[in-house]
Amino acid sequence: MSEQTQGRPAVAFSKSEMMIAAAARELAGQRVCFVGVGLPNIAVNLAKRTVAPDLELVYEAGVFGAEPARLPLSIGDPTIVTGSTAVMSMFELFAYYLQRGLVDVGFLGAAQIDRFGNINTTVIGGEYARPKVRLPGSGGACEIAINARNVFVIMRQSKRSFVERIDFRTSPGNLGGPDGARIRREGGWIGRGPSVVVTDLGIYHFEDATGEMRLDSLHPGATLDQVRDAMGWEPRVAERLATTPAPTADELRLIREELDPQGIYTK
8 A cells, every 4th residue: 555645755555554553543642551462562562652652551461561672572572571660460460450440441453353342362163162263362351351441453354353243252342232331330340342443444433322333434545345345244334434544654664663673563
């Protein structure tokens, strides 16, 4: 893809770079973010360098206020503790920060997601004991989905990932619809549930009345037909569908030179 501006040369960018830039901008004004490795990690670190300089990064391994010196290879990579405010046990992190409601945003990925923001990262196809694909599982994702005040999701979109019915509910979203908020309250869950889903085609938010995802912005070059072809249900679409601003030259520089210089996640 490329951005064509008034008489200036086009700036080429990948779908992954578009996703990362769009997701980072959604973090403007947020304070504490629970994040994993991969695309969420790059998006959050980009936000910290641009729209959310006061963002505190929290990693599942037990690190608060991290400033990784390089791209972490896993959640246990020692670079995660670089410049951190505190390092503690996972129990302390979950009990004293997440379960106390001190995390503003939980940033998750997903293998499958449905229209209500329920996430599957456990099994796909077949029975639970004998699935076609066994995935890594929840890790801390279920606790994050329940207790973070907001949940952001970043993932590539296809009919295999945006499905009418997920094969396993690893992390709850708005459950089955508008009653999801009530069920969450009655269950004592702190978080409000999913807030944003950013894909390689667009940006979705959730309607209060239905609990369903709504497409609010299309990325440059993407079309509604492409969106419909890449999901298992008919999407709700904003009355005034926006076009996502393309990544800026500075955002691309940060992604390519500082955050993912080897292009592990962005090419």
